[in-house]
Amino acid sequence: MDSKLPATGTTIFAVMSSLAEECDAINLSQGFPNFNPSQKLLDLVGQYLNSGANQYAPMPGVPALRKAIAAKVQTLYGRSVDFESEITVCDGATEGLFSAIQAVVRSGDEVIVFDPAYDSYEPSVTLAGGRTIHIPLITSSDKPDFHIDWERLKDSVTNKTRLIILNFPHNPTGVILSPDDLDKLADIIRQTKTFLLSDEVYEHIVFDGAAHESLLKHDELWARTFVVSSFGKTYHATGWKVGYCVAPPALTNEFRKIHQWVCYTVITPVQHAIADYMAQTPDHYSELPDFYEQKRNHFCQLVAGSRFTLRPTNGTFFQILDYSEITDEDDVTYAKSLTREIGVASIPISVFCEQPFANHLLRFCFAKDDHILEEAAARLCQL
Ligand SMILES: Cc1ncc(COP(=O)(O)O)c(C=O)c1O
Structure with missing residues (x-):
């Protein structure tokens, strides 16, 4: 075939x-x-399974969970997002990434990724008819951690660049972004119509007292960004495949047009359980x-x-x-x-x-x- x-x-x-x-x-x-x-989270799932929360959840996700995500985004990143029009619960980060890519990438568009790049990005871009442009993360003697080659990114962004995909904290190298990195990115794309897809599944696993620089923190970047995360990494539950996408209303609207036909909605009792658990364990x-x-x-x-x-x-x-x-x-x-x-x-x-x-x-x-x-x-x- x-x-x-x-x-x-x-x-x-x-x-x-x-x-x-x-x-x-x-x-x-x-x-x-x-x-x-944790046993508490497992008990909550059992409680919802046994209390009849077993039919389709609303297409964008259980409201209580979207409200809990909005509260977290406000507390951790200082961004006020509307749970109705800016948050969608998805079938793991994988579905969120796929749906965001299908939502914006058209035939002939270019999408920039940073190598080493998580392996779901390129096939999703190809299925959307786009072309993936790979930019290697670099190291140097004065900066041994892998980092973005800003000059190369600047040279690679053209009027065909529809999307740039970021993934920090970065799988597999473990590097993170600094606030200065976000400003550099904003300088490069300010005059373009490029969208951003920020894969932040490791947002809560950052070491040595550093803070996670979510794109949700940056006013200018946020306006054109899909932020995707996963409860699998945060709650030691990768097999549940529950994640979410936060994006401004116009982007969320397009995102949901794809999401509803990829999976429509996500496992109901687990959504309820995570919503309660988020509220009960803010630490x-x-x-x-x-x-x-x-x-x-x-x-x-x-x-x-x-x-x-x-x-x-x-x-x-x-x-x-x-x-x-x-x-x-x-x-x-x-x-x-x-x-x-x-x-x-x-x-x-x-x-x-x-x-x-x-x-x-x-x-x-x-x-x-x-x-x-x-x-x-x-x-x-x-x-
Ligand atoms: C960088 C990155 N993005 C996305 C995913 C997929 O997350 P999920 O299991 O929630 O679909 C993973 C899982 O390993 C990952 O490492």
């Missing part, structure tokens, strides 16, 4: 998770916790960074004695390890051989890049119980 997505294979997350299972390996590849959501957002920062520090201390070199991680629950001291093998081959030979699965970074610019880097998910991280690190230290 003449495929609509000839370049698309099975996502690396499915490939590595199934190899991990086949080899009975410790799975630090796909980004999900091995622990449960969760301030506690989550410490929880994951301790895991990051623990994992990093454990692998510090190995032949891997650690890259800085300022957010997300991923740690990049550079294995260039160990072997010259390409990262896909090496990730698979580590899974088979020492039983630790990771994600090779090159699969998120159009050009192989970040060689010999593997991503390890540290959203795991400490004893799992300890066993994985002991195996990595043997190499």
